Amino acid sequence: MGSVRAEFLKLKRSLSWAVVVLLPLMAVITGAANTVVSGGRLEDGWHTLWLRVVIFYGLFPLAIGVAALASLVWRVEHHGGNWNALMGRHVSSLHVVIGKVAVLAVLAAAMQTVLVVGVVVVGKLVFALPGVLPAPYFLVSVVIVLACLPVAALQSGLSMLMRSFAAPVAVALLGAIGGVVLLMTRLEVLAVVVPYGLLGRATQLGTGMFVDSGTVTTGAVAAVVVAALSLTAVVVAGTAAILDRLDIR
Amino acid sequence: MIGRAVANEFAKMRRLRVVPVVVAMVAGVVALSCFAFTTPGFLDSVGDPSGQPWQWLLGSMSLAVPLTSPILLAVLASRQVDIEHQANGWLFSQTSGLPPGYVCRVKFVATGAVVVAATLAQSGLVFALGTLVGITVAFPAGQWLGYTASIVVVNLVLFALHLLLSARIGNQLVGLGVGVLGVFVALTSTGMPTWLARCFPPWGYYALAMPVDAREGGMVWLAPAHLSVLALGVAGGVLFMLITRLFDRQEA
Numbered sequence: 001m002g003s004v005r006a007e008f009l010k011l012k013r014s015l016s017w018a019v020v021v022l023l024p025l026m027a028v029i030t031g032a033a034n035t036v037v038s039g040g041r042l043e044d045g046w047h048t049l050w051l052r053v054v055i056f057y058g059l060f061p062l063a064i065g066v067a068a069l070a071s072l073v074w075r076v077e078h079h080g081g082n083w084n085a086l087m088g089r090h091v092s093s094l095h096v097v098i099g100k101v102a103v104l105a106v107l108a109a110a111m112q113t114v115l116v117v118g119v120v121v122v123g124k125l126v127f128a129l130p131g132v133l134p135a136p137y138f139l140v141s142v143v144i145v146l147a148c149l150p151v152a153a154l155q156s157g158l159s160m161l162m163r164s165f166a167a168p169v170a171v172a173l174l175g176a177i178g179g180v181v182l183l184m185t186r187l188e189v190l191a192v193v194v195p196y197g198l199l200g201r202a203t204q205l206g207t208g209m210f211v212d213s214g215t216v217t218t219g220a221v222a223a224v225v226v227a228a229l230s231l232t233a234v235v236v237a238g239t240a241a242i243l244d245r246l247d248i249r
Numbered sequence: 250m251i252g253r254a255v256a257n258e259f260a261k262m263r264r265l266r267v268v269p270v271v272v273a274m275v276a277g278v279v280a281l282s283c284f285a286f287t288t289p290g291f292l293d294s295v296g297d298p299s300g301q302p303w304q305w306l307l308g309s310m311s312l313a314v315p316l317t318s319p320i321l322l323a324v325l326a327s328r329q330v331d332i333e334h335q336a337n338g339w340l341f342s343q344t345s346g347l348p349p350g351y352v353c354r355v356k357f358v359a360t361g362a363v364v365v366a367a368t369l370a371q372s373g374l375v376f377a378l379g380t381l382v383g384i385t386v387a388f389p390a391g392q393w394l395g396y397t398a399s400i401v402v403v404n405l406v407l408f409a410l411h412l413l414l415s416a417r418i419g420n421q422l423v424g425l426g427v428g429v430l431g432v433f434v435a436l437t438s439t440g441m442p443t444w445l446a447r448c449f450p451p452w453g454y455y456a457l458a459m460p461v462d463a464r465e466g467g468m469v470w471l472a473p474a475h476l477s478v479l480a481l482g483v484a485g486g487v488l489f490m491l492i493t494r495l496f497d498r499q500e501a
Contacts, residue, residue, distance in 0.1 A: 061433070
């Protein structure tokens with residue numbers, strides 16, 4: 001628990017809030033702006049609004065946002081003599097890696113909360129939609145946060161190995177493009193074992209886009225959740241093993 | 250002196266692994282552009298003018314470019330400038346007679362050349378793959394080359410903007426964040442009227458350069474605003490020179 005608290009303290013003066021707030025808000029604003037500018041209507045109410053906001057957001061920007069946050073979380077360790085201090089720590093490598101991923105998980109959850117609140121506000125105030133966002137999308141939001149975990153763990157590992165802030169983000173973009181290609185070519189099984197593809201798949205739940213059936217089924221949700229948790233465990237264990245073998249600079 | 254300074258920037262690029270970033274930029278655009286090959290009926294219509302195979306490829310490329318370029322250009326600029334922040338390179342260069350603004354201009358010349366080469370390569374590769382899958386319909390050379398030239402200009406202006414941002418603000422999250430937000434602006438601009446897209450330079454200009462668009466009846470040719478893109482290039486160049494001259498007057 002101490003490792004997690006320490007990670008939050010390190011984030012205090014960073015600009016992580018900017019990614020957490022601006023990225024999902026931009027997705028909501030552009031989704032709404034596209035609808036307004038094209039003069040189109042939300043034929044299927046909340047469903048159409050959700051689809052216009054979340055599909056593109058899940059294909060590229062979300063993975064890149066998580067990657068930027070991972071770079072931010074590790075940035076402090078690469079500054080000054082902090083790396084050597086990290087190498088002389090009292091806690092295990094696994095604790096350090098879990099601490100970083102836990103912080104990223106909280107930030108990912110905050111991003112998703114901003115997105116959902118943004119969709120509800122825009123739906124009510126701009127498009128005057130009746131009722132509130134249907135319940136399945138809240139479940140999908142939880143699944144999206146879980147699907148962020150393997151990407152967060154992988155990007156955390158890359159940011160640990162790369163001193164550059166930008167390089168892991170470039171890897172995330174390439175990974176996201178790979179995920180998009182897998183989903184577009186309907187290779188679902190392969191897509192869900194690649195963290196970036198899994199994230200894209202999770203954001204498509206209930207939308208009927210690419211490989212999705214259009215309804216949120218227990219099977220689809222379970223497949224994404226199991227894949228997300230398994231991938232996270234594997235990547236965290238791998239990252240901790242690598243960190244164990246790293247030395248002072 | 251500028252020749253040696255540019256050569257020095259190329260030497261830095263070797264250790265900064267610029268090549269993988271550029272390869273990612275080219276591969277990303279080519280992969281997303283060539284996704285058109287997998288759409289039903291595409292490969293059957295490679296010899297049929299009514300199937301508009303080149304238009305589909307050009308349309309895919311004009312969506313792939315604004316999807317990937319803003320972020321990778323931000324990454325390229327960040328990589329090239331971040332080393333100066335980390336290793337106190339600004340001060341070192343200034344004591345060697347190269348003020349910060351001059352270093353920025355040198356970086357623009359060196360890395361800008363790589364950006365131009367990558368942009369030409371992605372356009373050329375999409376054309377080559379189109380030919381390879383057997384498209385025999387007349388190649389719309391004018392539209393293709395016009396689009397490529399416009400994208401070169403927009404990419405260079407965007408790269409210059411990111412170079413200045415990365416040089417001015419040490420926290421590279423800002424430059425990358427602007428790159429990610431730029432993708433949203435670039436894609437939203439594709440659905441905007443021309444006058445509105447002009448209000449979001451330089452990202453909105455990706456949409457102004459688009460030569461084709463998908464409509465209900467298939468792909469239709471558009472009238473790309475090449476003059477607007479040219480004006481962006483001139484304005485961007487003048488602003489870049491002015492701002493880097495200001496950098497020259499500041500202490501590193």
